[in-house]
Structure formats: structure tokens, C-alpha cells
Amino acid sequence: MDKPTLPKGTRDFGPAQMAKRQFIFASIRSIFQKFGFLPLETPAMENLSTLTGKYGEEGDQLLFKILNSGDFLKDVPADKLVARDSRSITFDIAEKGLRYDLTVPFARYVVMNRHEITFPFKRYQIQPVWRADRPQKGRYREFYQCDADVVGTDSLFCEVEIILMIREAFAALGITDYSIKINHRGVLGGLADLAGAGDQQTSLFVAIDKLDKIGEEKVKEELVARGFSPNSLTPVFQLLNAQGTTADKLALLDGTFSQSAAGQKGIAELRQMLDLLRAYGASEDHVEFDVALARGLSYYTGCIFEVKIHNVAIGSVCGGGRYDNLTAVFDGKEKSSGVGISFGIDRIYDAMEELQLFPARTQISTKVLIAHFDAASHSYGLGVLRALREAGIASEIYPDESKLKKQLEYADRKLIPYTIVIGPDEVRTGQLTLKVMGTGEQQALPITDIIHRVRA
Amino acid sequence: MDKPTLPKGTRDFGPAQMAKRQFIFASIRSIFQKFGFLPLETPAMENLSTLTGKYGEEGDQLLFKILNSGDFLKDVPADKLVARDSRSITFDIAEKGLRYDLTVPFARYVVMNRHEITFPFKRYQIQPVWRADRPQKGRYREFYQCDADVVGTDSLFCEVEIILMIREAFAALGITDYSIKINHRGVLGGLADLAGAGDQQTSLFVAIDKLDKIGEEKVKEELVARGFSPNSLTPVFQLLNAQGTTADKLALLDGTFSQSAAGQKGIAELRQMLDLLRAYGASEDHVEFDVALARGLSYYTGCIFEVKIHNVAIGSVCGGGRYDNLTAVFDGKEKSSGVGISFGIDRIYDAMEELQLFPARTQISTKVLIAHFDAASHSYGLGVLRALREAGIASEIYPDESKLKKQLEYADRKLIPYTIVIGPDEVRTGQLTLKVMGTGEQQALPITDIIHRVRA
Numbered sequence: 001m002d003k004p005t006l007p008k009g010t011r012d013f014g015p016a017q018m019a020k021r022q023f024i025f026a027s028i029r030s031i032f033q034k035f036g037f038l039p040l041e042t043p044a045m046e047n048l049s050t051l052t053g054k055y056g057e058e059g060d061q062l063l064f065k066i067l068n069s070g071d072f073l074k075d076v077p078a079d080k081l082v083a084r085d086s087r088s089i090t091f092d093i094a095e096k097g098l099r100y101d102l103t104v105p106f107a108r109y110v111v112m113n114r115h116e117i118t119f120p121f122k123r124y125q126i127q128p129v130w131r132a133d134r135p136q137k138g139r140y141r142e143f144y145q146c147d148a149d150v151v152g153t154d155s156l157f158c159e160v161e162i163i164l165m166i167r168e169a170f171a172a173l174g175i176t177d178y179s180i181k182i183n184h185r186g187v188l189g190g191l192a193d194l195a196g197a198g199d200q201q202t203s204l205f206v207a208i209d210k211l212d213k214i215g216e217e218k219v220k221e222e223l224v225a226r227g228f229s230p231n232s233l234t235p236v237f238q239l240l241n242a243q244g245t246t247a248d249k250l251a252l253l254d255g256t257f258s259q260s261a262a263g264q265k266g267i268a269e270l271r272q273m274l275d276l277l278r279a280y281g282a283s284e285d286h287v288e289f290d291v292a293l294a295r296g297l298s299y300y301t302g303c304i305f306e307v308k309i310h311n312v313a314i315g316s317v318c319g320g321g322r323y324d325n326l327t328a329v330f331d332g333k334e335k336s337s338g339v340g341i342s343f344g345i346d347r348i349y350d351a352m353e354e355l356q357l358f359p360a361r362t363q364i365s366t367k368v369l370i371a372h373f374d375a376a377s378h379s380y381g382l383g384v385l386r387a388l389r390e391a392g393i394a395s396e397i398y399p400d401e402s403k404l405k406k407q408l409e410y411a412d413r414k415l416i417p418y419t420i421v422i423g424p425d426e427v428r429t430g431q432l433t434l435k436v437m438g439t440g441e442q443q444a445l446p447i448t449d450i451i452h453r454v455r456a
Numbered sequence: 457m458d459k460p461t462l463p464k465g466t467r468d469f470g471p472a473q474m475a476k477r478q479f480i481f482a483s484i485r486s487i488f489q490k491f492g493f494l495p496l497e498t499p500a501m502e503n504l505s506t507l508t509g510k511y512g513e514e515g516d517q518l519l520f521k522i523l524n525s526g527d528f529l530k531d532v533p534a535d536k537l538v539a540r541d542s543r544s545i546t547f548d549i550a551e552k553g554l555r556y557d558l559t560v561p562f563a564r565y566v567v568m569n570r571h572e573i574t575f576p577f578k579r580y581q582i583q584p585v586w587r588a589d590r591p592q593k594g595r596y597r598e599f600y601q602c603d604a605d606v607v608g609t610d611s612l613f614c615e616v617e618i619i620l621m622i623r624e625a626f627a628a629l630g631i632t633d634y635s636i637k638i639n640h641r642g643v644l645g646g647l648a649d650l651a652g653a654g655d656q657q658t659s660l661f662v663a664i665d666k667l668d669k670i671g672e673e674k675v676k677e678e679l680v681a682r683g684f685s686p687n688s689l690t691p692v693f694q695l696l697n698a699q700g701t702t703a704d705k706l707a708l709l710d711g712t713f714s715q716s717a718a719g720q721k722g723i724a725e726l727r728q729m730l731d732l733l734r735a736y737g738a739s740e741d742h743v744e745f746d747v748a749l750a751r752g753l754s755y756y757t758g759c760i761f762e763v764k765i766h767n768v769a770i771g772s773v774c775g776g777g778r779y780d781n782l783t784a785v786f787d788g789k790e791k792s793s794g795v796g797i798s799f800g801i802d803r804i805y806d807a808m809e810e811l812q813l814f815p816a817r818t819q820i821s822t823k824v825l826i827a828h829f830d831a832a833s834h835s836y837g838l839g840v841l842r843a844l845r846e847a848g849i850a851s852e853i854y855p856d857e858s859k860l861k862k863q864l865e866y867a868d869r870k871l872i873p874y875t876i877v878i879g880p881d882e883v884r885t886g887q888l889t890l891k892v893m894g895t896g897e898q899q900a901l902p903i904t905d906i907i908h909r910v911r912a
Contacts, residue, residue: 004506004564004786007499007552012565014572015494015579022495034845036822036852038471038870039478043463043598044500044554044584045520050460064501065523067550069588073540081537084529094523096463098500108460109468116470118869120855123471128500132525142499155855157838280838330460366492382613382736389490396492399576399611413574414494 009141020358027172028146028343031165032124037148040123042105045096054104054329062131065094098130102147111330119152138314138347149340151326156269159303160276162341174357177310180286183293184270184303190263195232205294239291246289299323312351317344367454368395369416371407373423380427384447391451411437418454465597476814483628484602484799487621488580493604496579498561501552510560510785518587521550554586558603567786575608594770594803605796607782612725615759616732618797630813633766636742639749640726640759646719651688661750695747702745755779768807773800823910824851825872827863829879836883840903847907867893874910
């Protein structure tokens with residue numbers, strides 16, 4: 001039989017990785033809860049009709065589709081089969097697909113439960129998503145998203161809370177060197193007005209977004225090739241290159257955007273966010289107003305966010321923004337404005353590994369191993385084990401009668417910090433040998449003292 | 457646009473359900489960890505070659521298969537397409553499938569990581585699995601399994617620890633009225649020897665397993681129809697109907713199984729388990745030796761377990777047993793004997809709902825809502841919010857300027873226990889109105905006292 005393998009782009013998480021991942025999940029979850037967000041989980045599978053058309057044509061290609069059960073070919077038109085038209089047959093033989101992100105399932109949930117939900121609805125969701133992308137460093141076919149969204153309110157304090165949550169999360173994770181880049185669709189609209197972009201807005205934003213990758217000259221060339229006049233681009237790049245504090249940049253924009261309603265709205269909202277941050281009593285630390293930040297997703301309508309960790313070659317680790325109408329993709333009737341953030345757990349993990357930020361204590365492990373010399377001490381050890389567990393101490397007994405060396409190796413490899421060694425003397429006296437695995441220190445103690453010591 | 461729906465047999469878990477589910481998960485996880493089990497997670501998708509042939513022919517039919525990406529029909533032989541042979545085409549157009557249980561992925565992980573794993577390997581795994589079963593009450597197409605296994609040891613203390621973990625888990629969940637049914641494949645082998653079953657062993661076990669559903673007469677009829685002689689069945693049913701303690705039943709079997717090597721092995725191992733339970737200092741509470749317990753899965757070779765909660769019409773909520781060789785399905789070379797247990801979270805959830813066992817405290821919620829009268833008190837409230845959060849209190853401010861009634865309704869519906877109401881007076885004096893939502897009690901207090909009160 002061939003040795004089994006994993007599907008491309010997927011991973012197992014063994015105990016050591018799980019401990020680190022659980023540390024990240026628990027840190028972020030507790031911050032979401034502290035800010036009043038409540039948990040939601042949706043199924044891995046959604047109807048394809050729920051998923052398709054929501055992520056652009058490329059996204060539709062990247063959806064994992066689930067083959068219908070039973071005789072799935074029965075009703076496929078013969079001409080399609082003969083033509084081997086894979087793309088059009090897909091929807092005849094697959095009704096369901098795997099979740100591609102957490103936003104569309106969330107929107108579906110809101111539409112289906114609109115009348116039971118208390119708005120403003122603050123929900124968080126931590127689940128894997130699947131994309132049939134070409135796997136590469138930092139890009140997997142199964143990865144976790146970790147989202148928090150508020151829907152049903154226009155309050156800009158929700159944007160401020162996103163900044164606060166990111167900072168608390170990163171503080172909890174020990175990440176100190178990073179930027180929370182913010183921008184506003186209105187500011188981008190102002191740039192478009194300035195450049196006379198007309199219906200070429202998207203081209204302008206896509207080009208601008210590449211500024212820090214390919215540089216100003218290349219971006220200009222691209223835009224001129226698309227019909228932008230070099231003259232109209234001059235004031236745009238003056239703004240893109242603006243330095244200084246957020247307030248400085250906003251003042252500069254204010255002068256330039258006097259004719260742009262979109263630009264004025266963006267400036268006003270960003271100023272209001274700074275005011276709210278101040279009223280809360282918080283600093284602007286890590287916040288970087290980046291006029292060039294565009295983000296691909298066209299459904300953002302207000303503020304947009306992106307977080308980069310410095311000194312690691314990993315793309316953005318969080319992204320989000322304000323949208324006018326979450327549920328528009330399903331149902332245009334009732335507007336549900338909201339704002340959300342998504343933490344890219346797998347990238348945060350990779351960055352923390354690279355920067356060696358995981359605390360040693362993330363290793364989940366047994367606290368005490370009971371090792372034994374013979375059948376009698378093994379049996380005696382069972383009572384010791386019960387006493388430890390009754391005291392709430394994670395503990396185990398080596399299950400087989402093996403050489404002591406092998407038992408101690410087991411403790412070492414499992415990173416168990418304490419071993420209790422029991423032989424005939426210990427059984428007779430009740431004075432057990434406690435061995436501290438890190439230092440090799442040994443001490444004879446009764447079980448009550450060991451419990452006291454290990455708990456401390 | 458049509459209102460979106462959920463795929464058949466799948467569910468969303470909103471905040472209230474999530475809180476209860478997290479209570480179950482956290483309770484069981486902490487017990488697994490206390491017993492020295494370490495976490496593992498495997499991908500939702502496995503290669504179909506990993507999954508097929510492991511669950512019998514019916515299981516293969518119930519696997520969800522994932523359609524290959526791109527032009528999946530390109531290399532399908534034309535004759536298969538013309539013949540519309542769905543079953544044989546499946547493997548041409550689908551290379552991957554969704555996890556059907558946690559045992560096969562665990563076995564695959566052990567085979568792939570044999571040289572890095574520290575044996576005996578105690579792992580737990582809590583993840584969803586998917587089966588294309590016909591949905592019905594208590595049976596879903598996506599549901600969680602919650603497994604703990606030890607591989608790489610024959611020690612019967614591992615079986616004992618399964619009993620201990622089940623009891624601790626149920627105690628933590630508040631489930632008091634249940635039975636842990638145990639039996640041993642050897643005991644079943646003894647019955648087969650007694651009945652002269654020969655190669656009809658499986659028929660015998662399948663029939664016996666139905667004893668409490670269809671009754672003794674029907675089981676006998678079925679067996680006689682399959683060629684068992686009524687005479688040979690008489691002593692079998694004497695044993696199946698045996699009453700008394702585990703020790704009583706074992707004594708009875710001992711006399712009857714004198715000629716059965718399998719039977720003797722089963723008796724010896726069950727006796728040893730009782731001895732180990734005693735050495736640990738634990739009772740036999742909830743343990744019920746059930747000679748008729750067979751369980752379907754043929755890979756069990758030693759002790760088998762099943763847990764039933766009394767007074768609910770829900771099948772078994774846990775099952776497990778000892779297997780000789782976990783990795784035999786992949787690689788016969790190195791034997792890996794082990795024993796495992798699987799908690800059926802969804803059924804436990806349903807049973808706890810029916811028995812009203814969820815404690816009120818499972819509701820995850822914000823502790824304090826800040827409500828406000830106007831823009832000035834809203835702004836003042838932001839500083840109050842920061843103070844609460846800095847004290848570690850989950851809290852939120854109503855984000856919009858709305859009528860107080862609406863803000864209080866929000867707190868009510870979200871089960872937030874405290875509201876701080878801030879108006880012009882409160883802003884002026886710093887004496888904030890704390891409202892206890894359950895009782896309606898109101899008190900004017902400075903923020904430091906409120907923090908003290910809410911924390912208590």
C-alpha cells in the first residue's frame with residue numbers, strides 16, 4: 001500500500017502547533033468577547049447558489065464544489081456530456097460548495113434570521129475556509145479566518161473599536177512592531193475626482209494599490225497607458241506622497257478636495273474617528289493614515305483597514321472595512337450597514353514563528369508523569385495519580401511496565417515538567433521522589449507536599 | 457432573488473447555541489488535557505484514496521466527494537461518459553473527500569509521522585465530520601466528533617481511564633443518570649463458541665445487538681433462520697439474561713466459557729480492569745457490564761464501550777473500544793494497538809436541552825452596556841467604557857444615539873446583566889446610574905464602585 005499523503009495545500013496540526021494556534025485563537029476570542037461580540041458558526045458546506053457570483057469570476061473558479069450524492073449524471077443533458085463542457089456541467093452535478101470566506105455565510109445568516117437578531121448585531125466567527133488556490137508560502141487551501149463584524153449601525157465608533165481590538169489583540173500576542181493602515185473610500189473618490197478618472201476609478205485604485213510594490217514611475221506609466229493625463233496625476237501623487245501626522249495629511253487633503261463631495265465625506269469621517277479615539281482616551285499609536293491604501297474588495301464603502309507586521313516577508317495579516325449593505329448580495333430590501341475586520345490567523349502564526357514571539361507557556365502538556373519500577377509501585381502509583389487529578393493537576397502514569405529510562409524519556413519528549421518516581425522504598429515510606437525535569441533536581445516528599453509544590 | 461437556504465442536514469449555531477456548545481467542548485477538552493491527552497487537528501479534506509474502503513461499502517457511498525478543479529472532464533474515458541456511469545466516473549473527477557470520522561485521519565497522521573511521535577501517543581481531536589446520510593432527528597450531515605485515543609500501548613489502564621474520563625465529563629456537564637456499558641470482544645467470541653457460530657460470528661453479534669430493540673424472541677427467530685440450532689442458543693441467552701454485579705456475571709461466564717480461549721481472555725481482561733479501577737481508588741458507578749453489547753465496527757478487538765443517557769430518546773452518546781492495530785488500513789508493518797473513545801457532541805447537546813441541564817451561566821455575553829441620553833453623555837460614556845475594559849470587564853456602549861428604551865431593550869435581548877445609564881446629571885457629578893437588569897434595581901455610584909460591584 002502506498003504511504004498516505006495530505007491533499008496539496010492542507011496541513012495537520014500536531015500538539016506543539018495546536019498549542020500555539022490555541023494561544024492565538026483564545027487571545028483573539030477573549031478580546032472579541034470583551035468588546036461585546038457574540039459567537040456564530042455556520043456549516044462548512046453552503047448551497048452553490050449562495051456562494052457563486054459573490055467573489056468575482058476568479059473566486060467562482062476557486063470554490064471547492066461538492067459532487068452530488070447518488071447517480072449524479074442521470075439528468076445531465078447528453079449534449080453537455082458529449083461536449084465535455086466541464087464548466088457548465090459543474091452546476092448539474094454539484095449543488096454545494098465549501099465556504100470561501102466568513103462574510104457571505106454571515107450575510108446569509110442575517111438574511112435568514114433577520115427577525116430574531118438583536119441589532120446592532122456584533123458577531124465573531126472563527127472557522128476554516130477553503131480556496132482552490134495554487135498553494136505557495138503563506139497561502140493554503142484550508143486556512144482559518146477570524147472575523148468580527150457589527151451590522152445595523154452607521155456609528156463610526158465601530159471603526160474605532162476595530163482599531164482598539166487590533167491593538168489589544170496584538171498586545172496579547174506580543175506583537176509590537178506593526179502598522180494599522182487606514183484609509184477611506186471617500187478619500188479614494190477624492191483622488192479619482194482630482195485625476196478626472198470618470199469610469200476608470202477601479203483602474204486608478206488598482207494601480208495606486210501597487211505603489212509600494214512597483215514604485216511611482218511604474219504606476220504612473222500604467223495610468224498614462226490607461227488614458228490618464230500626466231498633468232492630472234501630478235496633484236494625485238503629491239497627496240500620495242504626503243508625509244506627517246494623520247491630522248497634517250487630512251489638512252492637506254482638505255485644501256485639495258474642496259470640490260469633491262466624496263473626498264469631503266472621507267475627511268470628515270476620518271476626523272470624527274480621531275475625535276472618538278480621543279474621547280475614549282486612547283492614543284493613535286500604530287495607526288497610519290495611508291492615502292494609497294485601496295484594498296481590492298469593491299463592497300467597502302467607508303473606512304478601510306489593513307495591518308502589516310514589520311520585519312517579516314508576509315503580506316497583510318488583517319483587513320476590513322465599512323460596507324453600506326452586507327446583505328445586498330441576497331436581498332436589497334433592508335439595508336444593513338456595518339463594519340468588519342478579519343484576522344488572518346495562519347499568517348499571524350507564521351509571523352510569530354519567524355519573530356519568535358510565542359511564549360514558552362503555550363505548550364499544552366501534562367504537568368506530572370508518574371514513573372514506576374515494578375507492578376507493585378505501578379499499582380501504588382494509581383492512587384497517587386487520583387490524588388493529583390483530584391487536586392486539578394493534569395497528570396498521567398506511564399501505562400506500561402518499562403525501563404525507567406524510557407519512562408523519563410517520555411516525560412522529556414512530551415515536555416512534562418515534573419516526574420514522580422515510585423519504587424519499593426517510596427511505596428513503603430510514602431515519601432515520593434519528585435524530579436524537576438528542567439533542572440534534574442530531586443526531592444523526597446509526601447504527596448500532599450508535591451501537590452502544593454506543583455500547583456505553585 | 458430567492459431567499460437563501462441552508463444545505464439539508466446542516467445547521468447554523470447562533471450566539472445562544474454557541475455558548476452551550478462551547479460549554480460542552482470546553483468541559484470535555486479540559487478533562488482530556490487533565491488526563492494527558494494532547495490536541496491534534498487534521499484537514500477537512502483528505503485524499504479519497506485515504507478514505508475509501510475504510511468504512512464499508514455503505515460508508516463509501518456516504519462520503520462527500522470534492523469535484524476536481526479546472527477542466528475535470530478532460531481525461532474521463534468517452535465510453536464512461538456515454539454510459540453515464542456515475543459511480544465509476546466519481547474517481548475520475550474527484551480526488552478528495554470530506555473527513556467521515558476522526559479515526560482514519562488520525563491513523564493517517566500516525567503513519568505519516570511515526571518517527572516524530574512520542575509513543576504511547578495520547579491525542580484528542582475535536583472537529584466536524586461530514587456524512588451524506590439521510591437527515592433525521594439527531595442525525596446531521598455535518599456534526600462534531602470529540603475523540604480521545606491512546607496508541608502504542610496494551611495497558612488496560614487506558615481502558616480504565618476512558619471510564620474515568622467519561623464520568624468526569626458527565627459530572628462536569630451535570631449529566632447524572634446514564635450507563636457506561638462495557639463488554640469485550642473476547643466475551644462475544646465466547647458466546648460465538650458456545651453457539652457454534654463458526655464463520656457466522658458477525659450474524660450472531662448483529663442479531664444480539666438488537667436484543668433491547670426487538671426482544672429475545674425475534675432475535676432467536678432471526679438466528680434460527682440463519683442456521684443456528686435452538687439448543688445451542690439456550691446457554692447463550694442464559695448468559696445474555698444474566699443479572700447481578702459485574703463480578704457475578706463474570707463468575708457465571710467463567711464457568712460457561714471454560715473451553716473458549718477468546719472467552720477466557722475477555723473475562724481475564726475485564727477482571728483486570730476492575731482491579732485497576734479499585735487500585736486507582738474509584739468506584740464502579742455507572743459501569744454496566746452488558747454481555748449483549750456488540751457495536752458494529754469490526755476493528756475493535758478488546759474492550760468495547762457505549763454510553764446511554766437515561767430518560768431521553770437519543771441513541772448512544774459515546775462509543776469506543778480497543779483495537780489491535782490502528783494503522784493496519786494503511787500499513788501493516790508496525791502494529792499500533794490502542795484504545796479510543798468518541799463523544800457525540802450533537803447528541804449530548806440534544807440530550808442536555810431535553811433534560812434542561814444547561815446552566816444559566818453558559819450564556820456568553822457582555823457584562824455591562826453603557827446607555828446614554830445625548831451626544832455629550834455618549835462621548836463621556838466612551839471614557840467609562842475604557843475604564844471598564846481596562847478592568848477586564850466585557851462591556852460595550854450603544855453605538856447610536858437612540859431612545860433610552862431602545863438601548864435598554866438591546867441590553868435585555870442580549871442578556872446583558874448591567875446597564876450604566878449616563879445623562880447630563882451623571883456627566884456633571886460623575887455619579888453614574890447602575891441598573892441591574894434582572895431586578896430593575898438602580899443605584900448612583902462612581903465608576904470605581906461600579907467596577908468593584910460588577911466584578912464581584
